[in-house]
Amino acid sequence: MSNWVHLCIDMQRLFAEDTPWHVAWMKEVSPQVVALAERHPEATIFTRFVPPRKAEDMTGMWRAYYEKWGMMTRDNLDMALIDLVPALRALTPPARIFDKMTYSPWVSGELHSILVKEGVDTVVLTGGETDVCVLAAALGAIDLGYRVVLLKDAVCSGADDTHDASLELLGDRFSVQLRLMTADQFLSSLPSGLHLD
Numbered sequence: 001m002s003n004w005v006h007l008c009i010d011m012q013r014l015f016a017e018d019t020p021w022h023v024a025w026m027k028e029v030s031p032q033v034v035a036l037a038e039r040h041p042e043a044t045i046f047t048r049f050v051p052p053r054k055a056e057d058m059t060g061m062w063r064a065y066y067e068k069w070g071m072m073t074r075d076n077l078d079m080a081l082i083d084l085v086p087a088l089r090a091l092t093p094p095a096r097i098f099d100k101m102t103y104s105p106w107v108s109g110e111l112h113s114i115l116v117k118e119g120v121d122t123v124v125l126t127g128g129e130t131d132v133c134v135l136a137a138a139l140g141a142i143d144l145g146y147r148v149v150l151l152k153d154a155v156c157s158g159a160d161d162t163h164d165a166s167l168e169l170l171g172d173r174f175s176v177q178l179r180l181m182t183a184d185q186f187l188s189s190l191p192s193g194l195h196l197d
Helices: 026-041 061-067 111-115 133-145 159-172 183-189
Strands: 006-007 044-049 096-100 123-127 147-156 178-181
Touching: 006 026, 006 133, 026 123, 026 147, 026 183, 096 147, 111 178, 123 159, 133 147, 133 159, 147 159, 147 183, 159 178, 178 183
Parallel strands: 006 044, 006 123, 044 096, 123 147, 147 178
Antiparallel strands: none
8 A cells, every 4th residue: 555644734713714714615525534534643634824923924925915814814813713623633643733834835845854754655635725725735746746646525615616627627637646536435445555546
């Protein structure tokens, strides 16, 4: 079997609750995400998108981004909202948390370094949003040479059209490096091994 990790992207209260960044679909995909994380918490890494304290702490277009979303900076936000949704938070440890300040979890190199040391060759993606942070995680993993399995019923977005377009893009244009599966298909593949060919 491949040495895989479940990389669950940004399943946080920040997006699950009534905030300007609320993703209504998150509650629909949560059962599939929880099912995988509960079955294999030791193989799960939860990312958290952590805003800066204030817009001025960022450079370039990230500063402009947080000037637009000033209410979502840490100076103006209930810090508890940065945490994972409770059902997933309960799985840490053994599940791990990896904080990031950009869409992609790969920018700092730290996550890749950890996975290389652990001999991981396959990244199984869940979480949100399909067309932003999940997309960035998928493309970064592809660039770094990982096999990517994206669980299409365990990712969510606030925009149906771009969610669908992202799944189509990833499934069609990156079919050698990325496989779309359902959570049930992935879970049922584990006892006999994960085959991506």
